[in-house]
Amino acid sequence: MIAASGISNLLKVPIISPTATEEDISSIGPYVFQLNVGLGAQAREMAKYVTGTLGFYKIAIFHPDDAYGNSLADIFAEEVTRLGAQIVAKQDYPDGATDFKHQMKFIKDQKPQAIYIPCYPNEAIMIAPQLKYYKIRAKILGADGWYDEKVPIQGEEYVEGAIFTSNPSVVYKNSDVYRDFRKRYVAEYGTEPSRESALGYDAGVLLLKAISTGAQDTKSLAHALREMKPYAGASGVVNARGVFEGTVPFYTIKNGDIIPLK
Numbered sequence: 001m002i003a004a005s006g007i008s009n010l011l012k013v014p015i016i017s018p019t020a021t022e023e024d025i026s027s028i029g030p031y032v033f034q035l036n037v038g039l040g041a042q043a044r045e046m047a048k049y050v051t052g053t054l055g056f057y058k059i060a061i062f063h064p065d066d067a068y069g070n071s072l073a074d075i076f077a078e079e080v081t082r083l084g085a086q087i088v089a090k091q092d093y094p095d096g097a098t099d100f101k102h103q104m105k106f107i108k109d110q111k112p113q114a115i116y117i118p119c120y121p122n123e124a125i126m127i128a129p130q131l132k133y134y135k136i137r138a139k140i141l142g143a144d145g146w147y148d149e150k151v152p153i154q155g156e157e158y159v160e161g162a163i164f165t166s167n168p169s170v171v172y173k174n175s176d177v178y179r180d181f182r183k184r185y186v187a188e189y190g191t192e193p194s195r196e197s198a199l200g201y202d203a204g205v206l207l208l209k210a211i212s213t214g215a216q217d218t219k220s221l222a223h224a225l226r227e228m229k230p231y232a233g234a235s236g237v238v239n240a241r242g243v244f245e246g247t248v249p250f251y252t253i254k255n256g257d258i259i260p261l262k
Contacts, residue, residue, distance in 0.1 A: 001025060005032040014222045016207065016240070018199035022071065026241040031222045034242035035199050035206070035235065042143050042165040043072045043118070045248040047079035049163075050114050050141060060089040060112035060138060062103060062127070064119055072118035072143050088112050098126060104134040112136075118143035124151050128158035139163070152253045163252045163261060167195070167236075181234035198235035206238060 001020040008015035009029030016033040017025065023038040050056050059080055063069035069092065077087050088110040091103040107115065115138040117127060124146050131140065142164030151159055173182075181201060185193040193201075210224035230239040250261040 001034075002028070005029070008032065012222075013218050014225060016203050016225075018203040019196050020242075022067065023075075024242075030226065031218070033225050033240040035203055035238060035240070037167060037242055039068070039071050039143070040075045041248050042167070043075035044079045045250075046116065046141055046143070046165050047076050047083060047085075049250065050116070050139075051080060051083045051085045054114065054139065056113035056139065057085040058088050058111065058113045059085055060091070060107045060110060060115040061087060062089075062091050062093070062100075062107065062115055062117045062119075064123065065092040065094055068120075068145075069118055073116070076116055076118070100127060100130050101134075104130055104136065107138075108134050108136050112138045114139040114141055116141045118145065120145045121148035121151050124159065124162075125154045128155050128162070132158055147251060147258065149258070152256045152258060155253075156256075159253050160256075161253065163250065165248050165250055175232060175234075175236075177232050178234050195235060198233070202233035202235045202238050205233060206240060 001017045002022060002025060005015055005025060005028045009031045012031055014031045014033065016035070018035050020034050021036050021039045023040045025034045026032050050059060061073045061077060063073040073090065073092070077090060080087060089107045089112060091107060093100055093103060115131070115136065117124065117140060119127065119142070124142065128140065131138075140159070140162040142162055144164070144166045146162060146164035147166040178198065181198060182193055185197060206225070206228065209228060210221055213224045215221040215224045225240045228240050230237050232238070251258050252261045
């Protein structure tokens, strides 16, 4: 998306990403837009939670070595350090890894009070049992990759008590707009819509709204998108710049269920 945005902005052709989560993509130029909220809000709020509410100041980070994991890990580490806590270990792992022995042993030796693991659902299910096997008793913290029903089901007792954030728009499923979208989506495709489906739908609606203002060329269309006021969409509050609005939801796993924490 970043590479494509540079070209689109140079050519003065509006480009919209429904799903990109990189911070501030829309700041690349006046023709670049994104719907999804950047990951930074999740990482910063978790840093405040672990140092403030939990009162932990020796923290480890274990994350996938990709854009998602690196972004969350770096922002979290920066905020934790700013708040006066110490990152005692920061380890990553490559895509497809299943054995985390070396990283686990290093993390254990640092004796962290909490470990931040911004990973994907299947990885959470693999990592949590290995934490117990290597006797790492740190509090497990995560990001939106943990907000998946398979994590408590397949992770069993190993993920019990984990605390994690989710996308600020996760509450979108409670809205009338989403329920209407879901009804029509299921009727058309015979399956439940994903959040990405809702974001894609909202990108289409956003574009139609911009066109309906009378925009007739790329310059006026980009102007209409920039001036669009936030509104309720199928994926949550929609704005064209991926700006964080509202609060980051926190969850924990208790008795095999994902429940709101705050």
